[in-house]
Amino acid sequence: MERLRSLAASATPALAALGAVAVAAAVWLVFSFAPVEKVMGAPQKIFYFHVPLAMLSYVGFFITFVGSAAYLWKGAREMDHLAVAGAEVGLLCATLTLITGMLWGRPIWGAYWTWDPRLTTTFILWLIYAAYLILRSQVEDETLRAKYAAVMGVVGFADVPLVHFSVKLWSRGIHPVIERGPGDPGMHPDMFTAFKVSLAAMAILFTVVFLLRARVEFLRAEVERLKSARRP
Amino acid sequence: MDFVVAAYALIWVIFFAYVFVLARRLSALEGEVSRLKGKQ
Numbered sequence: 001m002e003r004l005r006s007l008a009a010s011a012t013p014a015l016a017a018l019g020a021v022a023v024a025a026a027v028w029l030v031f032s033f034a035p036v037e038k039v040m041g042a043p044q045k046i047f048y049f050h051v052p053l054a055m056l057s058y059v060g061f062f063i064t065f066v067g068s069a070a071y072l073w074k075g076a077r078e079m080d081h082l083a084v085a086g087a088e089v090g091l092l093c094a095t096l097t098l099i100t101g102m103l104w105g106r107p108i109w110g111a112y113w114t115w116d117p118r119l120t121t122t123f124i125l126w127l128i129y130a131a132y133l134i135l136r137s138q139v140e141d142e143t144l145r146a147k148y149a150a151v152m153g154v155v156g157f158a159d160v161p162l163v164h165f166s167v168k169l170w171s172r173g174i175h176p177v178i179e180r181g182p183g184d185p186g187m188h189p190d191m192f193t194a195f196k197v198s199l200a201a202m203a204i205l206f207t208v209v210f211l212l213r214a215r216v217e218f219l220r221a222e223v224e225r226l227k228s229a230r231r232p
Numbered sequence: 233m234d235f236v237v238a239a240y241a242l243i244w245v246i247f248f249a250y251v252f253v254l255a256r257r258l259s260a261l262e263g264e265v266s267r268l269k270g271k272q
Contacts, residue, residue, distance in 0.1 A: 028241075046239045053243075092250055096243055103239040205247070212254045219261035226268035 001078050008211045016208045022201035034194035041106045049193055050100040052202040053093045053103050054122075058160055060090020060208065061129065066154030071146060080146040081217035084136060089210045091129045098126060117170035121163040128156040128158065129205060142224070 030048045037044035063086030070079040099121065102112040113119065132152050139145035160167070169178050185192040 041235050042233045045236045049240070054244055074240065092246070096246060097245075099242055100239045103242070107235050121236045208249065209247075209254070212251070212258065216254060216257050216261060218264060223264050223268065224259060226265065230268070 005215070009215065012211050015125040015204055015211075017116055019204035019208055020203060021032065021225065024202055026198040029194035029197050034191045035188055037214055038189075046100050046104040048198040049202065050097060050104060051195070052199040053100065054097040056202055056206045057090045057093035057097055057125075058164070060086045060088075060093055060210070061125070061137055061157055061160055062086070063210070064132070064153040065091065065127075065157035068150035072154065077146065078218075080150065082214055082223065084133075084217055085149065085210055085214040087129050087132050087153065087166065087205060087215055088134075091133065092125065092209070093206065094122065094126045094129065098122060116175050117166040117176035118163065121159060121166045125159045125163050126156045128152075128159055132156060 026048065030045055034045075034048070036042060064083045067079045067081075067083030067086060070076065071083065101122075105114070106112045132149060135152060136145055136149050139148055167175055187195070
């Protein structure tokens, strides 16, 4: 784990630089290369960052799920550190997903918010992980905090498949869905190129922020360890 | 187009605000670790 941590620390600046270049390329592709969608017009441009952010929030919450399950199984404190980093960065992505979704919804639906199944389950997901972080801040005992949070990290992940399949489970929703088929991305090829580059750019930035957040947690644990070693 | 500009602006404002907070926490913790190690 120590070797992985030093490797992550040395790779972070290079990843951040790569992420900045990828974001610049993605923005150029979105506004200068991908065609304007015929029905929705300019607001559809929000899609290129809205969807990757939603996908990356799932990744963050999956890291929390795996870290929490591993902590409950093995009791390794490092897994708890990864779980909290995943939850916080996942919550950041979910927050941005909700904000960009509302700004997309206003010109298309005429309202910032509707209680559509996809929107409602995403909001519940946001509440679950906000509660996860609040829970962590309220429990002082480190072992209890990790245990309670791990249970919540495992149980809370059950909402992720609900969010993803909500448009199929509840057919009365108005959230748009991309109909994909074998070899058919469900959109214009130039739009798909812009989408793939945006997804890659955001994935790189997600990795950078996740590594930084995990480093904060490892350092916090080290401070605690050093302080307790000094106590008589 | 105003909504598109607002969405892209908010993404980066919130993202960089979070990175800024993380950087401050990191630097404070690194300082704390070296201070505690120095006292050992």
